[in-house]
Amino acid sequence: MEVRELKKTYKPRNQDNETRNFQHVKILDCTQPVHRVIFECWHCKQGLLTEVEVESSQALDVRCPNCGKTAIKLMANKVISTTAIPSPWQS
Numbered sequence: 001m002e003v004r005e006l007k008k009t010y011k012p013r014n015q016d017n018e019t020r021n022f023q024h025v026k027i028l029d030c031t032q033p034v035h036r037v038i039f040e041c042w043h044c045k046q047g048l049l050t051e052v053e054v055e056s057s058q059a060l061d062v063r064c065p066n067c068g069k070t071a072i073k074l075m076a077n078k079v080i081s082t083t084a085i086p087s088p089w090q091s
């Protein structure tokens, strides 16, 4: 039996970009079965409004209509609609 020891060296790479990467998310209608979630696309920062059903929660990928990538992962049952909106966080 071979035991291999892995030594990982930590290299700070693109620290400026990665540590400052965060996502704005605002959830409306929290008490309703359908939530409205306002957020920015993770990739292109497009402002988005998504309506989701939250009866049973699972991890869902919400696709960005602007860049076609996964804009956000939400705990929700079903994505009803995703609409591009002007981001409330961009001036």
Ligand SMILES: [Zn+2]
Pocket (backbone or CB within 6 Å): 041, 042, 043, 044, 045, 046, 064, 065, 066, 067, 068, 069, 071
């Ligand atoms: Zn996008």
